Structure formats: structure tokens, C-alpha cells
Amino acid sequence: MPSIVHFLLAALLVVASLAVPPAHSSGVSLPDLGEASGGVLTPAEERELGRSLLREVRRSAPLVTDPEIVFYVDSLGRQLLANAPSADGPFYFLTIDNSQVNAFAMPGGIIGIHAGLMLEVRDEAELAAVVAHEIAHVTQRHLARMFARGRDINFTTGLAILAGILASAVDPTLGSAIITGGVAGGIQQQINFTRANEAEADRAGMQILQGTGFDPNAMADFFERLQELSRGVGDQVPEYLRTHPVTLDRITDARNRANQMTASDTRNRGPEFQWMQARMQALQDPRRTLERFRATDTPSPQQRYGAAVAYLERGEPGRAREQLERLDAADAPGLTLELAFAALLREEGEHSAALERLEDLDAVYPGHPVIRERLARVHRDLGQPDRAIRILSDMIRREAAPNPELLRLQADIADAAGYIAISREAMAEYFFHRAQYEEAVRQFEAGMDASDASERDRQRIxxxxxxxxxxxxxxxxDRR
Known part of the structure; x- marks a missing residue:
């Protein structure tokens, strides 16, 4: 089997189609990776590829790391997956810290949702429609088939397009220029998803929506929303439209299919989406969030919560408390409001009170990752590193692909406590799961040499x- 890095670069060429305009609009043409009826990666190959790609994305892409938003997006993805046929392998739902209205799928079940998309959709059903569409690209094996045809893609061009993908996260124009330069060197055909792939992903995505209890009309509604966002903006159209072109025929087809379905009219499963959307806005731009809040005569509970988050982000706990105390618990998802008060207590330096509140939540929601992560931080604040490390170690063991943020937190807490072997081992795993393999080796060796490492520790490390x-x-x- 060809090496995983060669696979990775070929797959990144597929992903590049999600970051550049279609060939007919830009003059850029990308390699034809074959029809869906052609060769396909085996499930084992795709899983291996997915693990390597995940590490590369975690190293290279700007990710939203807020535990509440990460948990919400992952939970939505898992609920949709439960109603997706053939969703056998692992899936990873990532939120990209980028204001573009975009989403993407990569081989191995990696689904990326941009922060800008989450802020522009009008309800949870529209967000679910996009996630379901991207899930369908994976379950229908579009990516695996396209990728299998790309095994002989030029390595140098792969690096050029990889650079363009990363640059696009900062500046879409720069990214497109880099990609164009790489493509112009010799690749003359296109790899964007075919119209047949897009139609199939629409159909399968709508079935996933229906099975999960969402209104399948959300697919067509989102397409229309994209067209609204693109009016009067010239070339600055939503990035999603560049990679998933929306035509009147496509909207009509989605609307007709929805009308034929026996389906729910549910647009939001509960209040969580609006509150997480407000949280995302506050974390992305606290100043603008507060400007809008102050200009509103009668703010909604979600706007008031967003203002509290923004004040906390700006280090103003007094003003955050004022807004949180004006919220009615009946209007808010209980866990969301409780977590906000726990964060407020911690910001105020009331660590014991924050711990008590989080322990009460942990008893009601045992094992909840957001609560457990917050507990670890409060234990650290209280000078209880052993408890913090135990919590984080348990969380990390439960994850198939450990979250580098948890590993970094564990390393920092252990280092401050003087637990050098634990710190170096955790830091090594942090680097490994971010595809920084040379640094991971150095950190593992430092852990083996640590004076507090037992013989058992040394063997494991x-x-x-x-x-x-x-x-x-x-x-x-593979880079030679």
C-alpha cells in the first residue's frame, strides 16, 4: 500500500476543491480523480488516512477550541450520524475559526464547519442540513473514490495546494493565488465534486435530516440563504458557493424532494443552537457583540447571554454578572447558564464556589466533557494538580483521537506541579497528535530521562x- 503521507497529499488535492472557485469561473482546472464508479479506498485505508489527516488539520488549521461550542457541534454531528446509513467508520467534527461561510469533508470522516457558517444560518435545521450534506459525501464514498484515482498526483503540486489551503484560512485571495500557481505547473483537469456527487449528497443529506427529526426543507432554505448572501457582493460570494454551486434547478429539486417526504417541521431541537450561536458571536467579536447589545432596547435572552460571554472575554466579570442575573433560568438551556455562572465565579476568583457548582453539575451530567474539563481547571486553580491530572487522564483515555488541547493542559498542570515525566509524555502526545513528529520524539525522550520516571513509565514512553x-x-x- 502506498505510504500514508502520499495518500495524505493526494487527499489534500481533493480538499483543495473546497477552497477554490470552480474551473469554469476562474480558469483554473484541477486533476480529474475519476468517476464514482472507479476505484475506491478500502475502509481500513480510509480510516488510516483519516487519522493522519486529522493530525495535519489540527496542526495547520485555526480551530475553535471553546469546549462548549466544540461539544455542541460534535453532538449535532453525532445525532445526524445515528441516522446516516453506512456511517461505519470514525467521524471527527471540527469547527474552523474562520469567518467564511463554508464547510468541507475529508477522507476518513473529517467534517469541518466554519464559524462564519454557524453565524449565518438562521436556525439549527439549516446548520444540520450542511453537516448532513458533508456526512453524505463521506458515507456515499465520494471522497474515497476520488482519492483512490489520485494516487499518482505530483508531490510538489500537492505541497503547493496544501500551502494554498492553509493560506485560505487567513486570506482566501492569497490562498487561491497560491493554489493557482501550484496548479498551473502541470495539472489541467478538475477535482471539484461532480454535479452527480452534489445531487446524491443532497438527497442522502435530506434523508439524514428527516431521520433525525429535522425539517428537510432546511436544505433548500439554506441554498436560498446562500443566494441572499451573494447578492450585491461581486466576487466576494460565500466560499461555500464556490465549492458547492447552487442553481435554481438544485433548489427546486431539493424543495420537491422535501415536499414528498413525510417529515417533521422542526427547525430547532431545543434552545441550544441559538445560545451557542450567541456564544460563537461573542467569542469571535466581543466588541461588536457588545455594541449591538447596547443598541438594542429589548435584548433577547440569547443576546443578554452573548453580552455576558463578551464581558467575560474582556475581563469584566461585574458586568457579566449583571447580565447573567437578569436571565430567567426557564429561558436558557440549564447546563449553559450553570456553566456561565461557574465561569463567572472562576473569573471572580471564587474558585471554591466554582468547584462546588461544577461538582453539582457533574453529579447530574456524569462524564460530560465540558464539565470535566472545567473541573480540571478549577482543581488546578485550587492547587490540586493530582485531581486535575486524574480527570484529564480519564478524558484522554476515552478519546479515540485525543484532543491536543487536553494534552497541552495536562502537560502544563503536571509541569507546574513538578511531575516532569507526566508533563513530557503529555507534551509529546500533544505534538504527535498535531503531526509534529520530530518534536514528539524529543519530548518522549525527555520523559524517559526524567528523574521521576519509573521503570514502567520508561517502558511505556x-x-x-x-x-x-x-x-x-x-x-x-515522503518529502524527499
């Missing part, structure tokens, strides 16, 4: 070091 060293060697060979 050595095994991990050997894995990282082999992965680093393969990465170097």
Missing part, C-alpha cells in the same frame, strides 16, 4: 517514542 520515530521517518522519506 519508549514504546510511544518508537512509534513517533517511525512516523517521523516515514514523513521525512
Amino acid at each position: 519508549e514504546d510511544k517514542r518508537d512509534t513517533a520515530r517511525q512516523t517521523a521517518r516515514e514523513a521525512r522519506e
Whole structure:
């Protein structure tokens, strides 16, 4: 089997189609990766590829790391997955810290949702429609088939397009220019999803929506929303339209299919979406959030919550408390408001009170990742590193692909407590799961040499070091 890094670069060429305009509008043409009836990666190959791609994305892409938003997006994705046929392999739902209205799917079940998309959809059903569409690209094996045809893609061009993808996260114009330069060197055909792929993903996505209890009309509604956003903006159309072109025929087809379905008219499963949308807005732009809030005579509960989050983000706990105390618990998702008060207490330096509140929540929602992560931080604040490390170790063990943010937090807490072997091992895993393999090897070796490492620790760390060293060697060979 070709090396995973070669696979990775070929897959990134597929993903590049999600970051550049279609060939007919830009003059850029990308490699034809074949029809859906052609070769396909095996499920095992795709899973291996997905794990490597996930590490690369975590290293390179700007990700939203707020635990509440991460949990919400992941939960929505998992509920949709439960109603997606053939969703056998692992899936990873990532929120990209980018204001573009865009989403993408990558081989191995990686689904990316841009922050800008979450802020522009009008309800949870529209967000679910986009996520369901991207899930369908994976379950219908569009990515695996396209990728299998791209095994002989030029390595240098792959690097150029990878650079363009990363640049697009900061400046779409710059990213497109870099990609165009890489493509102009010799690739003359297109790899955007075919219209047949898009139609199939629409149909499968609407079935997923229906099975999850959402209004399937949300698919056509979102398409119309995209057209609204593109009016009068010239070339600055939503990025999603560049990679998933929306025509009147496509909207009509989606609307007709929805009308034929026996379906719910549910647009929001509960209040969580509006509150997480307000949280996203506050974290993305606290100043603008507060300007809008102050200009509103009768703010909604979600706007008031967003203002509280923005005040906390700006280090103004007194003003945040004023807004939170004016919220009626009956209007808010209970956990959301409780977490906000716990964050407020911590910002006010009331760590014992914050701990008590979080422990009460932990008893009601045992194992909830947001509560557990907040508990670890409060234990650290209270000078209880052993408890914090135990909580984080348990969370990390439960994850198939550990979250680097948890590993970094564990490393920092252990280092401050003088637990050098634990700190270096966690830091090594942090680097490994961000595709920084050489640095992971160095950190593992530092852990093996730590004075507080037991013989059992050294053996475990050595095994991990050997894995990282082999992965680093393969990465170097593929870059020659």
C-alpha cells in the first residue's frame, strides 16, 4: 500500500476543491480523480488516512477550541450520524475559526464547519442540513473514490495546494493565488465534486435530516440563504458557493424532494443552537457583540447571554454578572447558564464556589466533557494538580483521537506541579497528535530521562517514542 503521507497529499488535492472557485469561473482546472464508479479506498485505508489527516488539520488549521461550542457541534454531528446509513467508520467534527461561510469533508470522516457558517444560518435545521450534506459525501464514498484515482498526483503540486489551503484560512485571495500557481505547473483537469456527487449528497443529506427529526426543507432554505448572501457582493460570494454551486434547478429539486417526504417541521431541537450561536458571536467579536447589545432596547435572552460571554472575554466579570442575573433560568438551556455562572465565579476568583457548582453539575451530567474539563481547571486553580491530572487522564483515555488541547493542559498542570515525566509524555502526545513528529520524539525522550520516571513509565514512553520515530521517518522519506 502506498505510504500514508502520499495518500495524505493526494487527499489534500481533493480538499483543495473546497477552497477554490470552480474551473469554469476562474480558469483554473484541477486533476480529474475519476468517476464514482472507479476505484475506491478500502475502509481500513480510509480510516488510516483519516487519522493522519486529522493530525495535519489540527496542526495547520485555526480551530475553535471553546469546549462548549466544540461539544455542541460534535453532538449535532453525532445525532445526524445515528441516522446516516453506512456511517461505519470514525467521524471527527471540527469547527474552523474562520469567518467564511463554508464547510468541507475529508477522507476518513473529517467534517469541518466554519464559524462564519454557524453565524449565518438562521436556525439549527439549516446548520444540520450542511453537516448532513458533508456526512453524505463521506458515507456515499465520494471522497474515497476520488482519492483512490489520485494516487499518482505530483508531490510538489500537492505541497503547493496544501500551502494554498492553509493560506485560505487567513486570506482566501492569497490562498487561491497560491493554489493557482501550484496548479498551473502541470495539472489541467478538475477535482471539484461532480454535479452527480452534489445531487446524491443532497438527497442522502435530506434523508439524514428527516431521520433525525429535522425539517428537510432546511436544505433548500439554506441554498436560498446562500443566494441572499451573494447578492450585491461581486466576487466576494460565500466560499461555500464556490465549492458547492447552487442553481435554481438544485433548489427546486431539493424543495420537491422535501415536499414528498413525510417529515417533521422542526427547525430547532431545543434552545441550544441559538445560545451557542450567541456564544460563537461573542467569542469571535466581543466588541461588536457588545455594541449591538447596547443598541438594542429589548435584548433577547440569547443576546443578554452573548453580552455576558463578551464581558467575560474582556475581563469584566461585574458586568457579566449583571447580565447573567437578569436571565430567567426557564429561558436558557440549564447546563449553559450553570456553566456561565461557574465561569463567572472562576473569573471572580471564587474558585471554591466554582468547584462546588461544577461538582453539582457533574453529579447530574456524569462524564460530560465540558464539565470535566472545567473541573480540571478549577482543581488546578485550587492547587490540586493530582485531581486535575486524574480527570484529564480519564478524558484522554476515552478519546479515540485525543484532543491536543487536553494534552497541552495536562502537560502544563503536571509541569507546574513538578511531575516532569507526566508533563513530557503529555507534551509529546500533544505534538504527535498535531503531526509534529520530530518534536514528539524529543519530548518522549525527555520523559524517559526524567528523574521521576519509573521503570514502567520508561517502558511505556519508549514504546510511544518508537512509534513517533517511525512516523517521523516515514514523513521525512515522503518529502524527499
